[in-house]
Amino acid sequence: EADIYQTPRYLVIGTGKKITLECSQTMGHDKMYWYQQDPGMELHLIHYSYGVNSTEKGDLSSESTVSRIRTEHFPLTLESARPSHTSQYLCASSDPGQGHTEAFFGQGTRLTVV
Amino acid sequence: AQSVTQLDSQVPVFEEAPVELRCNYSSSVSVYLFWYVQYPNQGLQLLLKYLSGSTLVKGINGFEAEFNKSQTSFHLRKPSVHISDTAEYFCAAIIQGAQKLVFGQGTRLTINP
Numbered sequence A: 001e002a003d004i005y006q007t008p009r010y011l012v013i014g015t016g017k018k019i020t021l022e023c024s025q026t027m028g029h030d031k032m033y034w035y036q037q038d039p040g041m042e043l044h045l046i047h048y049s050y051g052v053n054s055t056e057k058g059d060l061s062s063e064s065t066v067s068r069i070r071t072e073h074f075p076l077t078l079e080s081a082r083p084s085h086t087s088q089y090l091c092a093s094s095d096p097g098q099g100h101t102e103a104f105f106g107q108g109t110r111l112t113v114v
Numbered sequence B: 001a002q003s004v005t006q007l008d009s010q011v012p013v014f015e016e017a018p019v020e021l022r023c024n025y026s027s028s029v030s031v032y033l034f035w036y037v038q039y040p041n042q043g044l045q046l047l048l049k050y051l052s053g054s055t056l057v058k059g060i061n062g063f064e065a066e067f068n069k070s071q072t073s074f075h076l077r078k079p080s081v082h083i084s085d086t087a088e089y090f091c092a093a094i095i096q097g098a099q100k101l102v103f104g105q106g107t108r109l110t111i112n113p
Helices: none
Strands: A004-007 A010-013 A019-025 A031-037 A043-049 A076-078 A087-094 A103-105 A109-113 B003-006 B010-014 B019-021 B023-026 B031-038 B044-050 B056-058 B064-068 B073-078 B087-095 B107-112
Touching: A004 A087, A010 A019, A019 A031, A019 A087, A019 A109, A103 B044, B003 B087, B010 B019, B019 B107, B023 B031, B023 B087, B031 B064, B031 B073, B044 B056, B044 B064, B044 B073, B073 B087
Parallel strands: A010 A109, B010 B107
Antiparallel strands: A004 A019, A019 A076, A031 A043, A031 A087, A087 A103, A087 A109, B003 B023, B019 B073, B023 B073, B031 B044, B031 B087, B056 B064, B064 B073, B087 B107
């Protein structure tokens, strides 16, 4: 079983609030990812990281930001939440020993902005 | 541009019937291909992957997929489904040398008793 954890699992928050979604993995993986999953199920890559101090934008433009100060930790922050940010956010990491060909996913954070 | 297309958004089948979930990719270079399953309120779990070698790949829970380069397809199959297979299924791809895992739109598999 993969050791990648996301907190909180569910979050309901008011418009304008600052939020941070946490993601941690204990597998020592260097690459980590954030995906946004629409209500219609499709997943879009919004951020990824090659390792400490590395952050890159994904395919879908996002107002969120990420940081990677430690290998195991890849938090995602929204400075001012809006209803359009309502979605499920999935964090993942990949194993360099497998050539990054397998990604392990957390259980997701379902965010609702009211 | 690389993309992954799942041709069916929903697939209803009866229990113990066979099922095929279709996936096509568009790329002129070699790719790695994957199928993931997502159970309700869960993250994604890898079912199987194709990196190279035999075009028929066997995965967990009795699923298998066949890589067809000429048709750029990677369809997922199971000869006899169970109620517990009810879930969302995602096809995904990485172009060799690229850095990103790209997903299809997903297929909701519903098993009826």
